[in-house]
Amino acid sequence: MTAEQVARSAREASNVLQTVTSAQKSAVLKRIKQVLEERRESIVEANRADKEAAQKEVEAGRLSASLFKRLDIEGAGGEKYATLLQGVDDVDSIPDPIGQVTMARRLDNNLDLYRVVCPVGVCLVIFEARPEVVVNIACLAIKSGNAAILKGGKEANRTNQALADAIQYAIATAPAPPGTQTAFPERAVQVVSTRDEINSLLDMDRYVDLVIPRGSNSLVRHIQNNTRIPVLGHADGICSTYLDASADVGKAVHTVVDAKTNYPAACNATETLLVHAAVVDTVFVPVAKALLAAGVRIHADERSLKAIEGAGAARESPELVFQATDSDFGHEYTDLDIAVRVVDSLDAAIDHINAHGSKHTDAIITEDRASAEWFMRRVDAAGVYWNASTRFADGFRYGFGAEIGVSTNKTHARGPAGLEGLTIYKYRLFGDGQGAGDFGVGPGKHSFLHEDIPLESVRGRFVL
Amino acid sequence: MTAEQVARSAREASNVLQTVTSAQKSAVLKRIKQVLEERRESIVEANRADKEAAQKEVEAGRLSASLFKRLDIEGAGGEKYATLLQGVDDVDSIPDPIGQVTMARRLDNNLDLYRVVCPVGVCLVIFEARPEVVVNIACLAIKSGNAAILKGGKEANRTNQALADAIQYAIATAPAPPGTQTAFPERAVQVVSTRDEINSLLDMDRYVDLVIPRGSNSLVRHIQNNTRIPVLGHADGICSTYLDASADVGKAVHTVVDAKTNYPAACNATETLLVHAAVVDTVFVPVAKALLAAGVRIHADERSLKAIEGAGAARESPELVFQATDSDFGHEYTDLDIAVRVVDSLDAAIDHINAHGSKHTDAIITEDRASAEWFMRRVDAAGVYWNASTRFADGFRYGFGAEIGVSTNKTHARGPAGLEGLTIYKYRLFGDGQGAGDFGVGPGKHSFLHEDIPLESVRGRFVL
Structure with a gap:
């Protein structure tokens, strides 16, 4: 054929x-x-x-x-x-x-x-x-x-x-x-x-x-x-985790190590770690040590590199620490590599993600609810997480029972798409011979009722 | 700029x-x-x-x-x-x-x-x-x-x-x-x-x-x-109305005249009239007379032309009747013109619509609920109507309060699109420091609960 x-x-x-x-x-x-x-x-x-x-x-x-x-x-x-x-x-x-x-x-x-x-x-x-x-x-x-x-x-x-x-x-x-x-x-x-x-x-x-x-x-x-047909999917999976000024160090270590090492080739693995300047020594250094212990190569910007070196964190594995270049940000390693950048505010972290991310999944680690809410509203991504590993972005983990793909589109289906991504709807109108000209202003004309019919009452109405 | x-x-x-x-x-x-x-x-x-x-x-x-x-x-x-x-x-x-x-x-x-x-x-x-x-x-x-x-x-x-x-x-x-x-x-x-x-x-x-x-x-x-960005809209509006074997003649006349003449330049005006062979004389001829009286030009296939002529329907306005050519079907007149084709079965009508229509809005006129249900299931269009004019396909008539356009897409928004067509969703995950590796089989591992949270309980949760 x-x-x-x-x-x-x-x-x-x-x-x-x-x-x-x-x-x-x-x-x-x-x-x-x-x-x-x-x-x-x-x-x-x-x-x-x-x-x-x-x-x-x-x-x-x-x-x-x-x-x-x-x-x-x-x-x-x-x-x-x-x-x-x-x-x-x-x-x-x-x-x-x-x-x-x-x-x-x-x-x-x-x-x-x-x-x-x-x-x-x-x-x-x-x-x-x-x-x-x-x-x-x-x-x-x-x-x-x-x-x-x-x-x-x-x-x-x-x-x-x-x-x-x-x-x-x-x-x-x-x-x-x-x-x-x-x-x-x-x-x-x-x-x-x-x-x-x-x-x-x-x-x-x-x-x-x-x-x-x-x-x-x-x-x-x-x-x-190469097509005009709608495409459901994602090219890049550039996910970030941001360690906020009030990040809990235990949660930071656990979620970042999981997000980077649980399955580095997956699209929902964290590629970029953003760190608030206030917690570089207190939160980032322990995270860096845990990452290095897990064999992760760290591509650190100037400030984070200084912190790693100052804390002697790379003493046992200096071969895993690199100076980051611009191309490390917005890059999907799909391997045991992570780029680190220090930022001076929550908004700077959000701006970095909106500029360099791939709108897939991004997480904030913080004990401050207001910061978390702001982050989840402002970050333009299919998944915005508070104190959780980016690796949760998955149709099975979301409980969809199936996954046809993870979409970074802004229309139709976004994020992990279950069966719903393969569906659309049609409008069925049940009339009795009406024309649009029957409605309007004037003698004998009808007005639209526009009354909602309770969905409970029509459940099963069209199930084949 | x-x-x-x-x-x-x-x-x-x-x-x-x-x-x-x-x-x-x-x-x-x-x-x-x-x-x-x-x-x-x-x-x-x-x-x-x-x-x-x-x-x-x-x-x-x-x-x-x-x-x-x-x-x-x-x-x-x-x-x-x-x-x-x-x-x-x-x-x-x-x-x-x-x-x-x-x-x-x-x-x-x-x-x-x-x-x-x-x-x-x-x-x-x-x-x-x-x-x-x-x-x-x-x-x-x-x-x-x-x-x-x-x-x-x-x-x-x-x-x-x-x-x-x-x-x-x-x-x-x-x-x-x-x-x-x-x-x-x-x-x-x-x-x-x-x-x-x-x-x-x-x-x-x-x-x-x-x-x-x-x-x-x-x-x-x-x-x-000329773009890879998703496009919401429709090029053609080729809507059909099908007069079924058990169409009521009064409803047929009223809906077809409305669908054709209420606003012929609109995308939801009927361009094609399909007629079951069994009702050519009984239902179609009165419809044709009403259309001609309203000044509509009829582009009739062989069988419908014969019926019009046999009934002397065009006696007063012979200049309004034409022999249809293949190009009349699948053509958007945006004017007082209608193409007519006689079909031998409901399925033939459905096949014609699925092959020649633009997936916008199509109607069946029938007193037979089973035929109507079959039509509404099989016709692949944003709107499928039973005993109603195709002109109802409109965001205001649907009660949306606004219309950003009528979409013939099969993804995102279909049919008249209200404000919903300008929205999508994101997933917000609220954790406590979990990693994906915490879940699975083995000692200390968690299983997913996947319990629905009643939507009533979270109403207003994220309204800004």
Whole structure:
């Protein structure tokens, strides 16, 4: 199939998906789990072939070891495959967002307006390496009634295709629950495998409604720069933690070490540490010692460097301390590195973050509620935290049951996006033959009532 | 100022706007109304100069009479200026959306997550002719805490600048209510006047968060094609009304005549009439007669043309009946023209709309609830109506108190967008020094609680 045919089939599938029921979606998800269990051997086989080919690329220096590691779908004791299967159950158990009424208003007698949640439509998801994303995204798309076109890393082509085949087979063979009006469309989930296809699809805004890139900065930026379709995601994750004048030293040490070392490659790891001048010696120095003890390289500005040296904090590991340059701020290390700058006020910290951050997640460590509130209001980011590690910015930690990505957009979905990020709404108006000209001033004309209809009374009204 | 300076000042203003209070915003709106009253004469003067220059353009055939008419800000009896002033009051009286909590969840003891509504940031609004839009959009931006950069039609440059000056003066001289922490930023509202500035601004996604074009198809399409910033709006308004097999003839006549003739230039006017084959003679013919009587030109496909001719419906006005060509479908006439196609089933009507419509607003006329529900689920449009004119698609008719535009996007805001379209949210996390590594499996590790916090209990929690 050409990219255009894939896109058109996805659109057709999306049209049909508007009328599948929650029961149908659940039946398909259960069947997907079954088929993934049944076909485990052949999927693992395909994965082995991918890994063998990739191994040669690693040996030739064309593929990184970390990328290679993420290619594996089984895990040493099969735990990765078990997690993949559990993920299908998890998505199945999330409440169905589709059909919920989020606004109801009586415009006039016999003229009722409802705002009803519906799927976005067709989503193009582009990711690297980890083939389990195929299953994860397919399940989220199915649950939210979206058609998905998936493109994984080429290293995982065989695995991706085997997983997609399993999913399409599951869709085709899922039982139809009572009340089914439309067959579940097989093309709800499709896989493409070449970069050319992606470039074509990024042009097809008539068919594709949303692009979700999950991968490196450069992948996301390339996509953002090459499509008019809305992109949900983030390129940089430049998160800051600010140690305020009244920071508690214990909380500072614990949250900063966690934010930097818990998973340094994650987008929600702290890259920049801002320190109020008043607590450089009292709070920052203990934090610096703890970071150095954890093997973190500190890129310190003049004032913080002086404090580290003055306290002899780097005595045991001088190789971990560097003089920061301007380029250290606004840089995502994705490694055990942190940039440190001393600021003279809370507002200077806020201004630094708004100028150099990536609007992802920023934290203040302080015992002063007024400072915390001011920081959380003034910092323009998806997540603004008080006395907590930036690492909490995650759909699962937020309790969403799923995460389609973390968005630094200022529209649609912001921050960790759960299933809601794959939904929008439509307005359904129930009339009795009215025209707009019936309303206005004059004899026989109506006036709008605009009475809110209690949402409790319409709960379940549009649940399919 | 260069376009970049304008954009940067807007971003700085936006940062400050995060902490202005509802009382401040209200004080500024009241002051704007006052200043617009005080400066009425000089504003009308500027408008007169614009009109005189435009009159010459009309005479030279370079400006249309309808555009010229929309330039006027006063109205023959001053009613347009009165409406403009009333509009300021109306925006002031809308409840403040900022600071509302839309989700609250206890992740663990002393670790509470709140999703709080906040302004989008910096909005670039591009419109044609009607200078009162300056006031309207400025007020909506102020109410929602956004910084606005406005660009109007060049014919109205003097008026636009006089209005913007009045607004900036009002901001600078508005009284500061008790509790004010930050002065209201004067550059919250700025005006630019050249196309070059717009082209530069459309490139500045670091400063501008949202573009709202209000004007002709070609303006909107030009902007959509020339920016990576999210665009809220619609190019085409190709709305359809479908007369189902069980349509009531009275409702059909009333809604279709209204949808076509109430305001043919509007984006929510019906452009296409679809007719089930079973009711061509019984329902469509009376509708056609009523349309012809109202002076509507009918572009009929073969079957509907035959019905019109067979019934002698066009006897009095044969000049109003045309044979439709393919290009009539999916075309926005913005005039007293309608395309008619006969279809053999409800699904054929739905398929036609999903293929040719612009996802704006589509209606079904039927007495059959099952058909209506099916139509409203399957048609992929911002508005799906049952027995009502497509002309109801409008923020004021929906009771939003304001409209920033009608969006045919599938993300962020869909359909008539009120103040909500200018808002997004951020996550505020209130911790006690926790790190993500404190959670998990093992001795001393915590599990997430993920308990919903009742929204009633946090109402007003973040209202400034």
